């Protein structure tokens with residue numbers, strides 16, 4: 001995916017850190033409401049450009065992990081005080097536990113039940129007993145809707161980016177959906193570039209999410225917190241039981 005590799009230095013013009021303040025505040029309130037005992041450390045799997053983390057770091061000591069070295073480089077520029085680690089959310093093993101584990105929109109790139117199961121295991125083994133996992137996919141099979149979106153930002157360095165996101169309906173019975181990104185890049189002294197970047201999202205029913213979360217030894221919890229972005233993402237919150245042997 002080019003927006004996470006050679007185009008990674010443009011990512012904050014595609015989705016700007018300031019767009020994340022409200023969502024990050026919601027995540028922090030969920031963690032603080034659900035975790036048993038104080039919560040001061042947070043591991044993010046698939047932390048991308050570090051947009052959420054740029055707010056979460058005010059409340060938690062954040063460890064940020066991603067599959068893409070280029071995205072980690074970008075996140076380091078925004079969040080130099082955070083620990084950054086290269087790793088796949090399906091296989092990462094840091095050998096320590098955290099008060100909270102967050103998997104935001106990066107989870108959409110898991111396209112099979114085995115991948116999702118592996119990511120839940122990663123979350124579970126990195127949670128201390130009484131710690132909380134927050135999963136925020138863009139959509140489940142039930143809430144997914146095909147459509148188009150567009151956006152982008154002007155940078156302070158003269159660069160500008162605009163994009164079209166075209167989300168296609170999945171084939172009948174499919175557990176994946178194709179999403180085309182058309183990205184237009186402008187920078188001083190260069191001709192305008194147009195880049196096509198096709199992505200594949202995984203789609204799982206809510207019952208599949210809850211079953212696999214349970215299989216990982218986590219207990220689904222209703223955080224009972226009003227979500228200011230309700231309808232724009234799905235929310236799954238789970239606790240590692242205070243006394244278990246997940247790790």
Ligand SMILES: C[S@@+](CC[C@H](N)C(=O)[O-])C[C@H]1O[C@@H](n2cnc3c(N)ncnc32)[C@H](O)[C@@H]1O
Nearest residue numbers: 046048049050051052067068071088089106109
């Ligand atoms: C949309 S970005 C995440 C943005 C992030 N929510 C933020 O606040 O900046 C999606 C990220 O998922 C990462 N990713 C995709 N599959 C992954 C995997 N299996 N393990 C870890 N990261 C993954 C990509 O490299 C990309 O950086």
